[in-house]
Amino acid sequence: MSQVSTAPQPKLLAIAWPIFVEQALRMLIGTVDTFMVSHVSDGAVAALGVANQLIILFLIIFNFVGIGASIVLTHHLGARDHAGARDITRTAIAVNTWLGIIASILVCAGAAPLLRAMQLPDDLMQYGLPFLSLMGGSLFLEAMGMSIAAVLRANKFTRDAMYVAVLQNVLNVAGNCITLFGLFGCPKLGVFGVALSSVISRICSCTALWILLRHRTHITLGASDFLRVQRDKVGRILRFGLPAAGENLCYWLAFMLVTTFVAKLGADSLATQSYTLQLQRLVMLFSISIGLGTEILIGHLVGAGEFDVAYRELLKSLRTGLITAFGAILVVAAAGPWAIRLFTSNPTIIHGSIVLLRIAIVLEVGRVFNLVVINSLRATGDVGFPIRMAMLSMWCVWVPLAWLLGLHFGWGLVGIWIAMTLDEWTRGVMMYRRWKLRRWVQHAKQSRAHVAQPAAAAPTEYLVSPESV
Numbered sequence: 001m002s003q004v005s006t007a008p009q010p011k012l013l014a015i016a017w018p019i020f021v022e023q024a025l026r027m028l029i030g031t032v033d034t035f036m037v038s039h040v041s042d043g044a045v046a047a048l049g050v051a052n053q054l055i056i057l058f059l060i061i062f063n064f065v066g067i068g069a070s071i072v073l074t075h076h077l078g079a080r081d082h083a084g085a086r087d088i089t090r091t092a093i094a095v096n097t098w099l100g101i102i103a104s105i106l107v108c109a110g111a112a113p114l115l116r117a118m119q120l121p122d123d124l125m126q127y128g129l130p131f132l133s134l135m136g137g138s139l140f141l142e143a144m145g146m147s148i149a150a151v152l153r154a155n156k157f158t159r160d161a162m163y164v165a166v167l168q169n170v171l172n173v174a175g176n177c178i179t180l181f182g183l184f185g186c187p188k189l190g191v192f193g194v195a196l197s198s199v200i201s202r203i204c205s206c207t208a209l210w211i212l213l214r215h216r217t218h219i220t221l222g223a224s225d226f227l228r229v230q231r232d233k234v235g236r237i238l239r240f241g242l243p244a245a246g247e248n249l250c251y252w253l254a255f256m257l258v259t260t261f262v263a264k265l266g267a268d269s270l271a272t273q274s275y276t277l278q279l280q281r282l283v284m285l286f287s288i289s290i291g292l293g294t295e296i297l298i299g300h301l302v303g304a305g306e307f308d309v310a311y312r313e314l315l316k317s318l319r320t321g322l323i324t325a326f327g328a329i330l331v332v333a334a335a336g337p338w339a340i341r342l343f344t345s346n347p348t349i350i351h352g353s354i355v356l357l358r359i360a361i362v363l364e365v366g367r368v369f370n371l372v373v374i375n376s377l378r379a380t381g382d383v384g385f386p387i388r389m390a391m392l393s394m395w396c397v398w399v400p401l402a403w404l405l406g407l408h409f410g411w412g413l414v415g416i417w418i419a420m421t422l423d424e425w426t427r428g429v430m431m432y433r434r435w436k437l438r439r440w441v442q443h444a445k446q447s448r449a450h451v452a453q454p455a456a457a458a459p460t461e462y463l464v465s466p467e468s469v
Contacts, residue, residue: 012317016293018158022149023292024285025165029172029201033194034278036176037127038343042271044191045343047127049274050120050263053256055135058103060248062143065096066150068241071299071379073154078303079451089219091233093147094226100143107136118256119263127191134195141202148209152216154296160212164205171201243383247374247390254394258402258416265406269413272352275343279336279357283328283364287371290321295375302380302444303451310444314376314435321368329364333357356417363421369428373435381447382440389427398423 037044069092076085107114111132112125120128149161175197182188189196214220262269294317301310332339336357340350374386398419405415434440 012290012293012297012313012320015156015158015296016289018162019153019292020285020289022158022162022165023288024282025162025169028169029198032169032173032176033198034274035343036180037191037194042344042346042349043124043267044127045274046267046270047120047124048131048191048194049270049277050115050118050124050259051128051132051135053252053259054107054114054118054132055139057249057252057256058107058136058139059142059146060252061103061245062096062099062139062146063248064241064245065092065099065237066146066241067244067378068092068237068239069147070150070154071240071295071381072236073151074296074299074379075303075447075451077155078300079448081451084451086217086219087230087233088237089151089213089217090221090225091230092151092237093144093221094229095234095237096143096147097140097226100140103139103143104137107139108133111136119260121263121267124267130192131195134192134199138199138202141199141206145202145206145209148206148213152209152212153292154299155216156296157212157216158293160216161209164208164212167208168201168205171204172197175200240378240381240383243387244378247387250387250390250394254399257399258420261402261406261416262413265412268346268348269352271344271346272349272356272413275340275349276353276356276360278343279332279339279353280329280360280364283325283332283360284367284371286324286328287321287364287368290317290324291371291375293317294372295379298376298379302448305448307441307444310376310380311435311438314373317376318368318372318432321372322365325364325368326361329357329361333361352413355414359414359417359421363417363424366421366424366428369432370424373428373431377431377434377440380440381443382434383443385434385439386431389430393423393426393430397426 034045034048037048069088072088073085076082076088111129115125115128115132145164149164152158152160176194177183178186179189179193179197186193259270259273262273294314297313297317298310301307301313336354337350340353344350377383377386401419401422402416405411405419406413409415411418
């Protein structure tokens with residue numbers, strides 16, 4: 001097979017470390033919110049934990065456009081088809097904006113019923129309802145921002161999204177301090193103030209991303225781009241994005257259902273899981289950043305037709321991810337007793353969180369396979385297998401075992417987290433086997449066939465300015 005000549009591939013670390021910082025800062029927003037709200041009460045933290053799950057559910061829905069667009073973009077860019085990449089960029093941003101508008105309306109109108117469906121206790125509604133209403137109303141900003149950030153990352157401008165995340169965090173922390181503690185004459189707004197500062201930081205970060213998009217890609221969107229979306233481009237994005245969204249949605253729906261099991265155990269159990277997840281997510285960041293960085297590299301290699309190089313690239317990335325995640329979770333588990341006390345003084349919550357962090361040592365190693373290998377399978381176009389395995393494992397292993405061990409046998413949070421660990425390892429082993437057998441190669445060939453292959457001798461246009469990463 002003839003291959004398109006490409007520039008030397010950047011190393012994984014050059015792409016992954018800005019993604020790590022960006023994702024860490026975005027995750028830090030939730031951690032900072034949780035830390036500051038813990039000064040209100042543990043009940044307020046539990047309410048925010050439930051409300052945030054609903055917000056994250058919609059973010060997962062938005063992310064399917066970002067995932068699909070990113071994969072298709074890497075194929076076009078790997079093949080140096082810059083005109084096709086521009087069309088995909090405009091389509092992705094327009095589609096996600098409309099999805100965000102619809103989601104904002106739905107959440108604002110149905111905040112109370114959604115929280116009741118999540119089994120939030122009535123005495124905690126005073127915290128969860130205003131937070132969800134305000135955060136939900138600004139979801140369209142997050143939808144736009146996610147699609148633009150995905151475009152920048154696909155073009156290997158991973159540092160740009162990182163800089164925006166820094167801006168958003170600074171504004172969020174400053175806003176939280178002002179609205180929670182009544183600085184500069186501002187009234188103390190409690191949980192509502194936390195949501196308000198988050199919305200303001202979203203507005204600023206979305207504006208910054210639009211500016212960077214124009215600067216890096218020289219692309220602008222007019223009203224017609226939002227009203228006349230190219231159907232064939234949407235179809236290609238959905239071909240990759242929908243299965244990815246289905247897998248992520250499957251995971252989050254299972255997690256939300258399992259959270260209702262946790263809610264039945266009481267407010268202390270909800271708070272324990274919420275605090276533990278804040279620390280555990282720090283470890284997940286390593287796997288997420290390595291997985292996203294590998295996806296970008298694999299996508300470009302598939303576009304260039306370099307399948308053997310892609311095969312070896314994944315194996316190297318997986319080794320890096322396993323070593324990094326294992327070391328990180330050991331550090332977090334060791335520091336857990338001290339770190340949890342920053343959030344709460346409740347001895348029951350502290351003890352429960354320490355136990356869950358020890359279980360997470362096994363859980364996070366298994367999660368590496370899913371976050372790294374699945375992203376690479378998607379980048380090749382092999383999108384069907386991950387969603388089939390997700391449905392089988394999550395709903396036949398995780399959910400039933402969580403109920404059986406956690407509620408029926410009375411093991412509580414320990415039983416629920418053991419079930420989660422078994423699910424991660426079941427899927428992880430199957431993903432690794434899929435890659436090793438090279439079942440993805442046929443999908444990679446089909447994906448490359450849909451991309452225009454311009455002559456390599458004299459490309460005249462660039463989607464991005466030819467700067468080094």
